[in-house]
Every structure is written in C-alpha cells, then in structure tokens.
Amino acid sequence: MTENFYPDLSPLKTGLAGKCPRCGKGNLFAGYLTVAKSCSNCELSYSFADSGDAAAWFVMLFACIFGVGSILGVEVAYSPPYWVHALIAIPTLIILPMALLRPLKGAFLAQQWKTGAQEGREVK
Numbered sequence: 001m002t003e004n005f006y007p008d009l010s011p012l013k014t015g016l017a018g019k020c021p022r023c024g025k026g027n028l029f030a031g032y033l034t035v036a037k038s039c040s041n042c043e044l045s046y047s048f049a050d051s052g053d054a055a056a057w058f059v060m061l062f063a064c065i066f067g068v069g070s071i072l073g074v075e076v077a078y079s080p081p082y083w084v085h086a087l088i089a090i091p092t093l094i095i096l097p098m099a100l101l102r103p104l105k106g107a108f109l110a111q112q113w114k115t116g117a118q119e120g121r122e123v124k
C-alpha cells in the first residue's frame with residue numbers, strides 16, 4: 001500500500017506563486033486567471049476553487065488607495081500638468097491591478113483549500 005504524504009505548505013507561498021496548494025509543484029492556473037481542472041503533479045482536483053470576488057475586491061481596494069494616494073501626493077508636492085498625471089496614473093492604475101490579481105487569487109484559492117471554506121448552504 002502506497003500513500004502519498006504531502007508537506008504542510010503555506011497557502012500564502014503556494015498561492016502567490018500560483019502553485020498547487022497540496023504539493024506545491026503543479027500549476028494552479030491554466031491561463032492568466034483561469035483555474036486549471038486539476039494539479040498536473042498530484043492530480044488534486046481544483047473543483048473546490050471558488051474565490052468569488054475576493055481577489056478583485058482587495059486589488060481594487062489596494063490599487064485605489066495606492067493609485068489615488070500617489071496621484072494626490074504628486075499633485076500636492078509638484079503640481080504638474082495633467083498630462084504628467086495621465087502618464088503616471090494610467091499605467092499605475094492598469095499595471096498594478098493586473099500584477100496583483102493573479103497572485104491574490106492564488107492565495108485565496110490556496111487558503112480556501114487549506115481551510116475547506118466553501119459557499120454557505122441552506123441546511124434542510
């Protein structure tokens with residue numbers, strides 16, 4: 001009888017890296033944000049994966065606070081023309097969320113697997 005024993009991996013590390021929460025080796029994503037059907041290494045089914053809007057919500061929160069804060073800071077400190085704001089703010093408000101969305105979604109999915117969290121259901 002052979003059993004596979006998997007190390008107790010940090011959901012934050014595996015999720016941020018986009019790796020399988022159980023073995024830490026297979027890819028969690030099949031595309032930019034598309035979750036794979038299962039792990040290519042340990043065959044863990046990713047059918048549990050449903051992070052909902054959590055990652056998008058936190059990315060919007062962080063990007064808005066950082067983006068708007070930096071725009072206001074630049075305006076107060078330097079009062080540059082509007083085209084300078086556009087040159088700084090538009091890439092920041094596009095690139096920052098794109099860079100954060102996948103790692104945060106991975107972290108939420110890995111945490112979901114670790115805790116067994118799932119959508120609430122009515123008990124009959």
Ligand SMILES: [Zn+2]
Binds near residue numbers: 039042044
């Ligand atoms: Zn795996």
